[in-house]
Amino acid sequence: MVQSGRHFLQIPGPTNVPDRVLRAMAQPTIDHRGPGFAQLAQEIFQGLKQIFKTSGTIVIYPSSGTGAWEASLVNILSPGDKILMFETGFFATQWKNVAVRLGLDVEFVPGDWRSGVDPAVVETRLIEDPQKAIKAIAIVHNETSTGVTNRVPEIRKAMDRVGHSALLLVDTISSLASIDYRHDEWKVDVTVGCSQKGLMLPPGLGFNAISEKALARSKSAKLPKSYWDWEAMININRSGFFPFTPATNLLFGLRESLHMLMEEGLENVFARHDRLAEATRSAVRSWELELLCRKPEEYSSSLTAVLMPEGHNADAFRKLILEKFNMSLGNGLGKLAGKVFRIGHLGDFNDLMLAGTLSGIEMGLAMTNVPFSKGGVMAALDYLASH
């Protein structure tokens, strides 16, 4: 089918890649063992430290986010080690599955896929572990399947109150460079990130930001690893090189996206995401549809998951919107399949793009027999105009 005009990619990642980043990547690939490459790598490591808010070590893999998950586990844990994880949604479940396949002893605290990790539960569980069998706690900062953002600082405080030695692992794949995040200040031991969400790049780069404590732990970790081994990577990275061929052109793009984020200022980037997210929620409320996220203090600024009214299929609705308006919305993942649609509002995104997105949804609602109230777009525009 011929579709004129631009495609609206409103899934919560991969996100829209800005022209500046596309142009930066459209260059001949350079020798990754030459001096030009070392300079590029040094610039990127400096820039990434500001994004992760760390003065520590960062590792970059040519990989998806899933690879960076695996790296976060195999470098600090040994076979049979106990890890505490929380069922906040699809991505937390996927990360748990990686841990299970690696032979870890996973305690997976059940959740309702509508709310985040309760810091009080973390505290209680750690108090019940005086022998310190739990070696790590893994949290997904922003659950992209549900639009719920976990309160990492409160979870950190709960861990500190108990004085437990478990390492804290945080997946920031859909929050990094969109929602306030502080690796050092929150004493996170391994932060997992990747390229295709808030960093406005195509898929293909995975990150680990690593604390001193995690580095020390990695010296005695016994899970088998080769490609993901931090040590070889970190040693060679010091001189600006990689132990194997890096994703050079994605790194060209990353240098540009880091420039863009710094030009705007990270605080402004976060404020922009908060504002667009609140405008989106005004629309959803006006439509009298239900947000999947139950608690206002856990609302996500990078995406909004909306429950489809009972008896209506979210995928049929998304299909209609794709065909009629050339817009992709996020689908329901795992047990939410067909039940929710997700509006991505992260990355390279502004007021009029949101207005277009919400207009497509409101027209889609009008074309189906889904019960809703008109006026969501207007509510969002009113919010944007007055904030």
Ligand SMILES: *Cc1c(COP(=O)(O)O)cnc(C)c1O
């Ligand atoms: C997208 C996403 C992932 C998965 O990343 P891949 O690149 O698809 O492997 C993991 N965690 C979260 C929170 C995500 O949003």
